[in-house]
Amino acid sequence: MSKQELVVLGQDGADGCCPGLLTTPLGEERAVELAKVFKALGDPVRLRLLSMIASREGGEVCVCDLTPAFDLSQPTISHHLKLLRQAGLIDCERRGTWVYYWLLPETTDKLAGLLTRPGQPAEASS
Amino acid sequence: MSKQELVVLGQDGADGCCPGLLTTPLGEERAVELAKVFKALGDPVRLRLLSMIASREGGEVCVCDLTPAFDLSQPTISHHLKLLRQAGLIDCERRGTWVYYWLLPETTDKLAGLLTRPGQPAEASS
């Protein structure tokens, strides 16, 4: 299932290794890589999907719990989930009849780190 | 100059007022608003522009310093800068012959906060 070519956000982010977006000019290859992840977040449907998955109590959501929240066909939801998966933001597994999705926090952590300025702790909101 | 309809990232983010992306399901309107900002970041050219602007010593960059870094026409760079500006990520001002751009850190701070999980400080990288 999770045999998609993921976007791997190289060395960086929360582990405090490599330059953040806001401190050092971004190289072209790295920009391309990063843009894929941000592009995945650049759609309202995908943002809501990610949010629904991330905020789920047990950490896992079945597709059948996601689809009814939208006025979209199931294939469209499936398509958006695939893009989020390819961006390395979520992963999934089939369990019997259903497929469960969960957040990959490393990726969001790295994005948050990249967008954080040196002096700014940027504690989680709420 | 800065009379663009900015995307205003409502109440949220670093000020710890409203739910982060990862803790509470996102409302539709808010998702649309947020998606515009992420979409602005979803292009390699714009990411590099933002990075170049943000990491500049004095905090300001002239367009003429940005353009040579790309294999793109000046109108194209101008277009991307406009999108970043409409997303509320940067602003600009004309001074004599040149136009200077600078980062609006409130917006990146808010994004970082939204992507940060409750337990995770997400200190700036590098």
Added chain:
DNA sequence: CCTCTATGTTGACGAACTTCGAAGCAGGAT
């Protein structure tokens, strides 16, 4: 085996995006 349900994949189409050249505008210099 066959059928039913839950998901993913394919192909197609309109909308949106990226890019360019050409034209427009604002200021400084002549």
Added chain:
DNA sequence: ATCCTGCTTCGAAGTTCGTCAACATAGAGG
């Protein structure tokens, strides 16, 4: 006023994206 330079806006071409209907697949249960 006239020209030149720096930048933005306009209009068009090519590409990518979001969406759906139709089809394919995986597993459960007869």
